[in-house]
Every structure is written in structure tokens, then in C-alpha cells.
Amino acid sequence: MLKDLVVQNRSYRRFYQEVAVDMDTLRELVDLARLSASGANRQPLKYLLSCEAERNALIFQHLAWAGYLVDWPGPVEGERPSAYILILGDTEISRSSGVDHGIAAQSILLGATEKGLGGCIIASIQREKLCEALGIDPRYEILLALALGKPKERVVVDPVGPEGDIKYWRDSEGVHHVPKRALDEIIVG
Amino acid sequence: MLKDLVVQNRSYRRFYQEVAVDMDTLRELVDLARLSASGANRQPLKYLLSCEAERNALIFQHLAWAGYLVDWPGPVEGERPSAYILILGDTEISRSSGVDHGIAAQSILLGATEKGLGGCIIASIQREKLCEALGIDPRYEILLALALGKPKERVVVDPVGPEGDIKYWRDSEGVHHVPKRALDEIIVG
Numbered sequence A, B: 001m002l003k004d005l006v007v008q009n010r011s012y013r014r015f016y017q018e019v020a021v022d023m024d025t026l027r028e029l030v031d032l033a034r035l036s037a038s039g040a041n042r043q044p045l046k047y048l049l050s051c052e053a054e055r056n057a058l059i060f061q062h063l064a065w066a067g068y069l070v071d072w073p074g075p076v077e078g079e080r081p082s083a084y085i086l087i088l089g090d091t092e093i094s095r096s097s098g099v100d101h102g103i104a105a106q107s108i109l110l111g112a113t114e115k116g117l118g119g120c121i122i123a124s125i126q127r128e129k130l131c132e133a134l135g136i137d138p139r140y141e142i143l144l145a146l147a148l149g150k151p152k153e154r155v156v157v158d159p160v161g162p163e164g165d166i167k168y169w170r171d172s173e174g175v176h177h178v179p180k181r182a183l184d185e186i187i188v189g
Helices: A002-008 A023-034 A053-060 A100-114 A127-134 B002-008 B023-034 B053-060 B100-114 B127-134
Strands: A045-050 A083-090 A118-122 A140-149 A155-159 A176-180 B045-050 B083-090 B118-122 B140-149 B155-159 B176-180
Touching: A002 A100, A002 B002, A002 B023, A002 B100, A023 A045, A023 A083, A023 A100, A023 B002, A045 A053, A045 A100, A053 A083, A053 A127, A083 A100, A100 A118, A100 A140, A100 B002, A100 B100, A127 A140, B002 B100, B023 B045, B023 B083, B023 B100, B045 B053, B045 B100, B053 B083, B053 B127, B083 B100, B100 B118, B100 B140, B127 B140
Parallel strands: A155 A176, B155 B176
Antiparallel strands: A045 A083, A083 A140, A118 A140, B045 B083, B083 B140, B118 B140
């Protein structure tokens, strides 16, 4: 059932870094995005893959992690992602990618979940510096970074409390809690 | 396999209109979106559901269909969607929904595909007029319309030809062809 995949597909930020994710796996995931919908079928998205330690480290240092966990600067060495897929917008095809990268990210992460992996969509990126560090052609803009690996944390979905706070938080046992709005709150007509 | 669902999940624009999609089904689909990722977990998306003939007709007249099929004004009566999910952005929660609506749309359409349904993400909407016609509170902006129903057309994926044309087209037998870029073209590093 798709619902099982959707429920299992949480945003994971700590990984068994020693468990490799190979290039073939990343290509299979991008193929899911390739076959997904694209506004006016323009297909402006391009993908940069990384599964080697050096390139991973370079990408890692340009990302910001978990804004609400102010005392947590991100995963420590050993718990960092084993791979990344950077979703790029090819500005020579289209100035805007609409919501194509959201659609693509969801296909990729559901695919990763099915393979026993997990990940996190990261939009907080030092884009210019990362482009320069990776030598990315200026025709491409970095839209999203997908961090991938074998999850090393438990993430649970809770109902949003009466005070309406949607900030995720981590309990004393390291379990990551994500408050989600109720179905009846989000259906408005 | 998720890949089967992704391949089967094409953009359908002609439906067996007489096959109803009920409210419970729409709610199950929205629940998939509810449990999907949201930027900073803000969850600004709200949903308006429609599965009655009158409301469907009202939504239908505010949508534009298949820009590349210039001689086709959209599905005829009898082949129109049986239901719609309008994805709204709640501006009191966030001024921008980032790519949340792309993520949500993909969860919903994959879920619809699993149920033997299909649909189309429509962004070309007469937004102001539709808001007025449906009496939508001004705090919400219409982001996307998802047209849903039991597909009544065949859609095939072709490789993009050497001339690079990505426009979809319909052959003499009514089969809808969608040129998709090759994997090696979209992986750039």
C-alpha cells in the first residue's frame, strides 16, 4: 500500500553513514522523478548525484539542518548522509520550475523509502557557494538538496496540540516528534 | 513496486464521468498529502473537495486544458472529471507554500493511481473567478486543481526526438503521447 510508504517516508536527518548508497540506486531514484509529471511537460529539472565521501562532505558543509532544533548543528560525522541528489533547474529550458521539484522530490523519497533508505528535503542551502564548490554551470540553479541514507533515528507523527505549535522536537530518548494537523483541520470545503 | 505506480500515473484528461469518486476516497487521498513532507513543517496547505455534478461543473469552467492541443478545448460532457481536489495555500499560516503543493499533488495522484483512478495537475486556473464562484475565504489562495476520475484514454511515454520537442500530442487513434527526456540527459554530474 502506498499509505505505508507515505507513513514510513519521514524526514530523516541521522543515518548509518557507513551504509553506502551506490550510483545505480541514485539513478533508479532519478528515473522515478523523470517519469513523474512536469508543468507543460517542459522537464527543466536536472540532477547532480553524489555518493562518495569527499563530494558528500563538500555538499554537507553548505546545508543547514533542522531549523527548530536550535541546539543541534546537524548530524555528526558517522551519522551523515551516505548520498545526495541535488535537484537543479535548467534555466535554458525554463526560468521557473513551478512545482516540478516538489513532485520529483516526493517520487525520489518514496522510492528511497521502498528501498529501505530515507532522507530529507533540504531547501536551506548556501547556493552560490555550493555551485562554485562543485563547479556547476551557471545555467543551472540549485533548487533542492535531497540527503539520503539508511535512517538511524526514529521519527513519529503526533497530532498538533491545542496551542497549534507545529515545531518538530526531539525527546530525551532522541525520538524526533513531528506534529501534523488533523484531516478535518485541513479540509475546508 | 512504486515504479509501476509512477509509470501508470500519467496525466489523464478524459474520464468515464459516470464513474463516481466519493468523498471518503477524496479524504483518503488528502490524508496521504497530510502525512507528506512540508517545508519547516508549517503545513500551510488546505483542501477543497468536490465530487458532485454541480460543483464539478462550476470548477471545470474555470480551468484550461492541455495547452499544446490547440484544437481541443478540453474533455466533452461525459468525459469530464468525476471529482476535484483543490489545493489551497492558507496565507494566514504562510505567505508561500514553497514546493509543498508539488509534494502533496504527487502523493494524491499516486494514491489515486493505486485506487484505479487517474488525474491531472492543473495550474492554469481562473483563480479569482473560481474563488468567487466557490465562495472561498480570501485568506486562501488556489494553488493547484487536481482533476480526478477513471481514465478513459491511453497515455504513452515516448523518448524525446532528436529535435528536442517536448510537446505532448495525440495520434489519429486518440492515444496521447508524452515525450520524456532520457535519464542520461537529465543527470548532469
